[in-house]
Amino acid sequence: MYTWELEHWPEYTFDAQVGEFWTNKALAASQKILGAMAVVPDDLGSEARLDLMVSAAIETSAIEGEALNREDVRSSIKNHFLSPGDKVAVHDPVAAGISALILEVMDLYNAPLTPERLHHWSELVIPGANAGSFVAARPGAGRWRTHADAMQIVSGPVHNPTVHFEAPPSCRVPAEMDTFLAWFNEESRGLPGVARAAIAHLWFETIHPYEDGNGRIGRAVADVAVSQMLGQPLMMSLATVLSKHRKAYYQQLNLASKDTLDVTPWVNWFGERTVEALEGAISVIQYVVKKARFWDALNTDALNARQIKLIRKMLGDDAQAFQEGINARKYQNLTRCSKATATRDLQDLVTQGVLVPIQSKGRYARYGLVLV
Template sequence: MSSVSYFIGRSSGCRPPYVSPSERDQLRIDLLSDEAMKTSAIEGEMLDRLSVRSSLRRQLGLAPDKYPSKPRERGVAEMMVDVYSTYAEPLTHETLFRWHEMLLSHDRRLEAVGAYRQHEDAMQIVSGRIDRPVVHVEAPSSAQVPDEMDRYVDWFNKTAPGAEEPLPALTRAGLSHLYFESTHPFEDGNGRLGRAMAEKSLAQNIGQPSLIALAFTIERARKVYYDQLEQHQKTLEVAP
């Protein structure tokens, strides 16, 4: 991973402060653990922060602490580190399968882990009473997912910097997230993986791993985030 740099007082000619390797590692862990906590909180899942930090230390090859690394926290830490360390690589189906397995290998309820969903039931986001459900979004059927994801992977790689049809950084990151969520290719974990895709997109455009607290920002305006997703998933008309 690339180091994190801070430039203070640049316009006045001041030198940037020296950040030691241990301080840099600690900062990286702090930022990654905050992002891991928030991307799970958006889905209503509360993680053990100390376990996340312990798992991140192990994943980054640092001296582990004595706090236990729990399966759920270990999975999200493993995925976060993989997202940042492989940001420059082209997107493949195998990338997404790997992240999904890291994130949800502990979940015994799922039929497919590390693979696109295969069940015949409609993939819907529903709220309200059981007898009067409100369907907010209905994703493509499982049978359509492989073709839709072929198109998605191809689009993502074609719009990368220096590729055939490069897009501006924020446009590409936003669309990559919206298109992923609209397809909803997995049984579970789509929100977290979709935000990881936005992070990967931004990192590729920036040219280094991005630690921009995307999930932290979204979590602070979670209702607006979901309202916007629901509105634009129905038409994919996002110009405004």
């Protein structure tokens, strides 16, 4: 049976020690983030926050199989902090919408959750066809689902689908959401923070109140709960970690939505992911500082335009494309130079201590940046 069919739904239970264990670990990790940010210059702290928000927007969409352009997302978020005359045009309404959601979660994390606020989020994550504006949402966005057909999560061929989950009938959604929101805004406040966030996300996904966008909105609800636990805007990307563990994430949600209201295993799994995300934020801060130190120490007068272009790429928004390093062929394609020039430029960067060999087998030689 699905949990919403059980007699005592939605009276979730969990081992309090598990909830407290992960909450304490999350709070300790949060203190480390505050300590790291305290010694980081303001501009670098802002860059770290931006990187985390961009990652959150991209990865919460990636979980749903939607690939966003990183530059569109970055521009959408940066526009929030710029004066009107400095804003950059963003042509992807999906990137603009999910970015607006991430920003609202950070700006208004302490505000109560209401149907109106959730409906607004629904309009943001399910924009209409008008590429000039993400305000005009698709039919069905901005209101609870009303269709008579069962709301099911399925996979497999159309003629023989596998039903993974079925949500409560649409006619029950308004009352179910009233109960959920009353719990979230009032009754749940005394729970261990991580357990509250885990249950909030699971409960929202179980109701599945919208035609589409439930995953992204449900993860935003979890972000709000974690921010409220920390007492500050989210300095982490929970979605990045959930995307990394995407298969297990769906498996754990599926297990927690059937047969029992004891959600201790789900709270335990979610707690571990929350701490992983917080520790990942510390790594992002450290990486931003390393990049700044690298640029400060770099003697650009000793480099040519091709070499500087490579370094900017390896440290910029395209950094993920260089996780395996750079080789001569890739350098040729990037800078439009000859093979001999590519080899000479790369060797010169090694001599200057900018690059270090990470694989040195003839034409397959690859190099990585020296960040300390």
